[in-house]
Amino acid sequence: MKDTRELIEVATQVRRDIIRMVTNAASGHPGGSMSSADILTALYFNVMEHNPETWTREGKGQDMFFLSAGHISPVYYSVLARTGYFPVAELNTFRKFGTRLQGHPSVRKGLPGVHEPAGSLGQGLSVAIGAALAKRLEQDPHTVYCLTGDGECEEGQIWEAAMFAAQHKVDNLVAMTDWNGQQIDGRVDDVISLGDLPGKWEKFGWSVIVADGHDMEAILEAFAEAKRRQGAGKPIIILFRTDMGHGVDFMAGTCQWHGKAPSKEQCEEAMKQLKETTLGDF
Numbered sequence: 670m671k672d673t674r675e676l677i678e679v680a681t682q683v684r685r686d687i688i689r690m691v692t693n694a695a696s697g698h699p700g701g702s703m704s705s706a707d708i709l710t711a712l713y714f715n716v717m718e719h720n721p722e723t724w725t726r727e728g729k730g731q732d733m734f735f736l737s738a739g740h741i742s743p744v745y746y747s748v749l750a751r752t753g754y755f756p757v758a759e760l761n762t763f764r765k766f767g768t769r770l771q772g773h774p775s776v777r778k779g780l781p782g783v784h785e786p787a788g789s790l791g792q793g794l795s796v797a798i799g800a801a802l803a804k805r806l807e808q809d810p811h812t813v814y815c816l817t818g819d820g821e822c823e824e825g826q827i828w829e830a831a832m833f834a835a836q837h838k839v840d841n842l843v844a845m846t847d848w849n850g851q852q853i854d855g856r857v858d859d860v861i862s863l864g865d866l867p868g869k870w871e872k873f874g875w876s877v878i879v880a881d882g883h884d885m886e887a888i889l890e891a892f893a894e895a896k897r898r899q900g901a902g903k904p905i906i907i908l909f910r911t912d913m914g915h916g917v918d919f920m921a922g923t924c925q926w927h928g929k930a931p932s933k934e935q936c937e938e939a940m941k942q943l944k945e946t947t948l949g950d951f
Contacts, residue, residue, distance in 0.1 A: 670714075670715050671714050671715060673885045673886055673889075676707075676710055676711055676714060676715065676885050676889075677707075677885055678946045678947065678948070679710050679714060679751065679946075679948065680706045680707045680710040680885070681916070681943055681944065681946055682747075682751065682946040682948040682949075682950075683706045683709070683710055683744060683747045683748060683751065684703055684706050684915075684916045684917075684943050685940065685943045685945075685946070685950060686743070686746075686747035686750075686751075686760055686950070686951065687699055687702045687703055687706065687743040687744055687747060688703075688917070688931060688936055688939045688940065688943070689760075689936065689940075689950065689951070690743045690746070690747070690760055690761075690763040690764075691743055691763075691930045691931065692930055692931050692932075692933065692935075692936040693761065693763065694763050694764035694765070694930065695930050696764055696772070696928075696930050697742075697743055697763070697764060697772065697928070697930055698740040698741050698742075698743065698927060698928045699743065699914065699920065699926050699929070699930070699931070700849075700851065700913040700914045700920065700923075700924070700925075700926035700927045700928075700929075701738060701740070701741040701744075701818055701847060701849065701851075701913060701927065702741040702742075702743040702744035703744070703913070703914050703915050703916055703917065703920065703926075704847050704849040704882065704911040704912055704913045704914065704915050705741055705744050705816065705847045705882075705911070706744050706747075706915070706916070707882060707883050707884075707885060707888055707911075707915075708816070708845060708847065708882050708888060708909050708911075709744055709745065709748045709816070710748060711885060711888045711889055711892065712734065712748075712814060712892070713734075713748045713749075713751075713752050714748075714752065715889060715892075716889070716892045717731075717732040717734065717812075717814065718731055718732045718811060718812075719731045719732055719734075719752075721752060721753040721754045721781060721782070722753075724754070724781055724782060726776065726783075726784055728784055728800060728804075728811075728813075729807070729809060730809065730811065731811055732811045732812045732813070732814065733784055733797075733800050733804075733811070733812075733813045733814065734784075734813075734814045734815070734816075735784060735785060735787070735793045735794075735796055735797040735800070735813070735814070735815045735816075736774060736787050736793060736815075736816055737787060737790070737791070737792065737793020737794050737796075737797070737815055737816060737817045737818075737821060738787070738790065738793070738816060738817055738818035738821050738847065739773040739774055739786070739787025739788055739790075739793070740772070740773060740790075740928065741818070741847075742770070742771070742772060742773055742774050742787075743763065745774060745783075746760060746763065746770050747760065749780075749781070749782040749783075750951075751948070754780075754781040754782035755769070755780065755781055755782070757951045758951050759951075760951040761951055773786065773787050773788045774786055774787045784800070790818075790820075790821045790824050791821060791824030791825070791826035791827050792826060793815055793816075793817065794815050794817060794826075794827055794830040794831070794834075794844060795826060795829075795830045795833075796815075797813050797814075797815035797842060797844070798813075798830055798833060798834050798837075798839055798842060798904075800813045801813040801834075801839050801841050801842040802837070802839060804841055805839075805841060810841075811841075812841055812842070812843055812896075812899065813841060813842050813843070814842075814843050814844075814845065815842070815843075815844045815845065816844075816845045816846075816847060817844065817845070817846050817847070818846065818847050818849075818852070819846055819847065819848045819849065819850065819852070819857050819863060819866070820851070820852025820853065820857055820860070821852075822846060822863055822866070823852070823857070823860070823861040823863070828873065831870070831873040831874075831875065831904075832873060832874075834875070834904040835873055835874030835875060835903065835904060836874075838902045838903065838904075839904045840898075840899055840900055840901055840902055840903055840904060840905070841899060841900075842904045842905065843892075843895045843899075843904075843905045843906070843907065844875075844904065844905070844906040844907070845906065845907045845908075845909060846866075846906065846907070846908050846909065847882065847909060847911050848866065848882070848908050848909055848910050848911060849911040849912060849913040850913070851913040851922075851923065851924040851927065852924060852927065853924065853927045853928060854924070855924050856924070866908060867879055867908055870906050870908070874903060874904075875903060875904050875905065875906050876898050876901065876903040876904070876905045876906070877905075877906055877908065878891050878894055878895060878898075878905065878906070878907045878908070879907075879908045879910065880907060880908070880909055880910070881909070881910055882909030882910055882911035883911060883912065883915055888909070891907045891909070892907070895907055913926065913927070914926045916942065916943055917938075917939045917942050917943065918942065919935070919938070920939070
């Protein structure tokens with residue numbers, strides 16, 4: 670467990686990792702990775718019950734995490750490496766030929782920490798529901814977590830999964846949305862508006878929590894509240910209000926960095942804004 674100050678430092682290092690990985694590969698998705706960094710840092714370092722040394726793809730006896738928005742793999746790989754699932758130096762192989770760190774998470778080469786591949790948007794929540802039901806059948810008391818994007822919530826399968834989870838009272842599931850208001854084609858509200866997103870999830874039968882996705886104390890409290898609500902017969906979703914590209918001023922709040930790699934000069938500028946940490950770069 671880390672205190673709030675330590676978590677903020679880890680999240681800064683995760684953002685440094687993201688920028689350097691995408692720059693080195695000259696491809697990738699930094700925007701949503703940056704907006705999700707605080708959320709996944711809190712989840713992996715303080716919230717989830719997991720152990721890299723005993724982890725299995727089946728997830729028995731541990732909490733499980735599924736990344737539904739698979740294109741934001743840089744943030745996923747960073748938190749996995751920083752929590753000990755594989756060497757931090759391996760982040761340097763992101764999107765290289767033959768790497769275990771594919772552009773979207775893959776299980777083909779057995780990367781520790783990844784339960785299922787993530788590719789086509791909208792599917793991850795369905796997979797997470799299946800894992801949660803399996804834990805129920807096996808009387809495993811652990812929690813299944815799943816991160817979606819708000820642009821991803823324009824996919825119909827998200828809402829089919831939402832109806833299924835509510836119908837079957839999948840209350841050992843905590844879904845999350847990186848609610849940054851941006852997607853590949855522009856502002857979510859301008860492409861396909863999600864309207865009253867908290868109200869929509871409530872109408873679909875879920876227990877809804879809204880929190881600031883860049884306030885570490887608020888993030889931890891949201892996860893604690895989700896834990897308190899488990900077992901009450903409703904799946905839970907935390908809608909984290911975030912800013913795409915958060916942490917670097919020229920990347921923040923715009924869809925332009927959804928799937929665009931910084932130049933070397935832009936990487937250097939980003940590194941100046943994201944101060945060096947005691948964890949060290951890869």
